[in-house]
Amino acid sequence: MSQVSEENGPIVVVEGEVDLAVAPSLREDLAALVAAGHSTVYVDLLGATFLDSTALGVLVTTREQCLGAGGELHLIVSDPRILKVLQITGLANAFPIHDSRSQIPGSTNGDATDTQ
Amino acid sequence: MNDHDDQASADRPEVITLSFPARADLVVLARFTAATLGSRAGFDVEEIEDLRLAVDELVVSFEAVQAGGTVQLRCTQSGGEVLIECTVEPGANGDSRQGIAGGELWGADGELSKQLLDALVDQHGREHRDGGPCVWLRKHRAHSGR
Numbered sequence: 001m002s003q004v005s006e007e008n009g010p011i012v013v014v015e016g017e018v019d020l021a022v023a024p025s026l027r028e029d030l031a032a033l034v035a036a037g038h039s040t041v042y043v044d045l046l047g048a049t050f051l052d053s054t055a056l057g058v059l060v061t062t063r064e065q066c067l068g069a070g071g072e073l074h075l076i077v078s079d080p081r082i083l084k085v086l087q088i089t090g091l092a093n094a095f096p097i098h099d100s101r102s103q104i105p106g107s108t109n110g111d112a113t114d115t116q
Numbered sequence: 117m118n119d120h121d122d123q124a125s126a127d128r129p130e131v132i133t134l135s136f137p138a139r140a141d142l143v144v145l146a147r148f149t150a151a152t153l154g155s156r157a158g159f160d161v162e163e164i165e166d167l168r169l170a171v172d173e174l175v176v177s178f179e180a181v182q183a184g185g186t187v188q189l190r191c192t193q194s195g196g197e198v199l200i201e202c203t204v205e206p207g208a209n210g211d212s213r214q215g216i217a218g219g220e221l222w223g224a225d226g227e228l229s230k231q232l233l234d235a236l237v238d239q240h241g242r243e244h245r246d247g248g249p250c251v252w253l254r255k256h257r258a259h260s261g262r
Contacts, residue, residue: 020176021140050147052172053228060228081165088235089228 001029008105009040009071015047018055026055030062030073039071042104051082056089063095072096074104129194130156138187138204146171146189150200157193158257167198167255170236174202174251177229196257203250 001022004011010033014026033041043059045051063073077083078099086092098104134149136142150171154164175187185206192199233240233253240253 017144019140019172020143024140050169050172052169052176053232054176056228085169085232089231 001025003029003033004044009042009074010038011042011044011076011101011104013044013047017050018045018048019050019052020054023054023058027058027061030058031065034062034065034069039066039069040074041066041071042074042076042098044101045075045077045079045082046100048077048079048082051085053089056085056091059095060091074098076101076104129192132189132191134187134189134191136187138185142187143172143175146175146187146202149189149191150198153191153193153198153200154255157198158196158259159198159255160259163255163258166236170233170240170253170255171200171202173229173232173236174200174240174253177226177233178202178204178249178251197254199252199254201250201252203245203248205248 001015002013004013012026012029012033014022016022018026030041030043041062043062059073059075066073072095074096075086076098077086083092083097086095086097130153132149132153134145136145147168150167151164154167159167171189175189178187185204188203188205190201237253237255240251242249242251244250
């Protein structure tokens with residue numbers, strides 16, 4: 001897991017299988033960003049190959065925190081398997097979804113910081 | 117082996133049992149086993165992915181009260197159908213706060229897990245068996261040919 005600084009908000013990059021083993025650290029990282037005053041956060045799932053309900057629950061919780069702070073949680077995702085999970089659970093329209101980082105307004109090539 | 121033997125072999129139930137400590141980082145073993153069994157049952161790539169996610173949901177949706185012990189999976193494939201049954205033997209100290217479900221995560225995501233299982237498999241359920249809870253799923257191969 002790593003973070004990238006962007007003009008419109010930090011991007012948390014998550015790769016591989018995002019499951020129960022990863023969900024706690026994802027929740028911790030996202031909660032820390034919101035607590036630090038970032039009301040809009042991006043989660044880059046372009047490198048994610050699997051997403052289960054525990055990880056999805058983390059995204060839902062963070063979304064609520066972002067909305068409460070006046071911002072949004074954006075997802076960057078293009079993998080059909082991940083999109084299918086969002087569709088099945090009725091969350092495909094709950095998040096602003098981008099299929100690449102270039103779709104993010106004000107996107108730059110921010111520096112990545114490995115958080116693990 | 118002639119055609120008759122091939123058919124008899126294909127129809128014979130194949131059973132795989134898997135036992136592992138109820139730890140989050142070991143749930144991948146259940147996904148791997150389910151994928152292997154799905155492949156042997158003739159599932160296509162999308163069906164195997166569905167089965168991987170479904171068995172993950174099956175294991176992590178297990179009630180937190182049983183976490184901290186040993187996950188036991190019994191996987192059966194026969195005639196293009198996969199049946200996976202999951203039980204958890206409580207840990208020696210009966211500690212419900214450790215292990216897979218992790219309490220807080222389970223409470224937040226139970227409905228999401230159910231929605232996924234509803235969509236990904238043909239049938240799933242939860243029942244009492246041998247004095248303890250058992251969660252199970254059943255998924256059929258969509259296409260008829262192997």
